[in-house]
């Protein structure tokens with residue numbers, strides 16, 4: 062696998078890890094974060110969507 066590709070990894074009982082240089086935009090196209098790696102909520106409990114804020118642990122969410 063090429064090192065320059067974005068890799069999405071669903072973490073066990075947690076967020077999707079998106080690694081490889083990421084730009085996250087809101088619905089209007091405004092950049093809200095640029096980072097090498099981001100963690101995107103997939104449990105629905107985060108108060109900082111689309112990012113994981115750790116709430117999955119409090120809710121004992123299971124993937």
Ligand code: FES
Pocket residue numbers: 075076077101102103104105106107112113114115116117118
């Ligand atoms: S996956 Fe962590 S808060 Fe949703």
